[in-house]
Amino acid sequence: MPSADRRLEPRRKPHQVRAELTRKRILTAAAHVFAEHGYAAGTTNRIAERARVSIGSLYQYFPNKEAILAELLIQHIDPGTWTGADDLDLSPGTLETTVRALIRDAIDNHSDDPRLLRVMIEEASVSQELLDTIERHGKLRTAQVRDVVVRHPDSRVADPELAAEIILFTVEMNTHKFMAAPQAAPVEAFENELVAMVTRYLRGDR
Incomplete structure (x- = not known):
């Protein structure tokens, strides 16, 4: 089995309802973006725009789009x-x-x-x-x-x-x-x- 990539670890685990809802919104948006545009064109900017959050807010939860995709696969x-x-x-x-x-x-x-x-x-x-x-x-x-x-x-x-x-x-x-x-x-x-x-x-x- 391949070794884990530490770059994929989420930056923030939500403890409040509002934060968890934001995280879920980012993941839902990412699923749509990856399906519609593919992985290469599925940028974090596109995901943030689709989720209606700032790019800074997205990076509070995920360090990159690789971490977002890994989380979608986990789900x-x-x-x-x-x-x-x-x-x-x-x-x-x-x-x-x-x-x-x-x-x-x-x-x-x-x-x-x-x-x-x-x-x-x-x-x-x-x-x-x-x-x-x-x-x-x-x-x-x-x-x-x-x-x-x-x-x-x-x-x-x-x-x-x-x-x-x-x-x-x-x-x-x-x-x-x-x-x-x-x-x-x-x-x-x-x-x-x-x-x-x-x-x-x-x-x-x-």
Whole structure:
């Protein structure tokens, strides 16, 4: 894993409601600017103008646009747990439905703005907070997938922990790539192919 870049550390962590609202406004504005203009043209001046704050105010919170993009990626990753994992029907014959719920959740988490997603994937630098977020997210989501793999009666994998890591990597990497790129195929076709692949793997089909 790459080392953290200290230049990306935010300058100010808000403790008051007004300051937190300003920080959120800057991040929202940055998301729009990066999506509309791209990373190279997404300057801090443009972000400040879009957020309706002075450039000096922006620099009170973030030292540069690299730190802003790193924070946007952290926010993208942080809520990415498997929504509804505790409410799944794990009775016999439901493995494909269970896998589809996992993949549909991953797709939904990456469907907001493909242009911004592409900028985050291609341009974001690595902060310590981002590294910590990736590690925390990976452990939590792997544990969720492993729990389903262990409990589902149709699963035939020999090593649930390893299987959970393989499934999570496969689903997230392919979803990131597909949702961030101009799509030659419908999302439904992508979903169906990924569901079929993961389901066959869990069933032990040869």
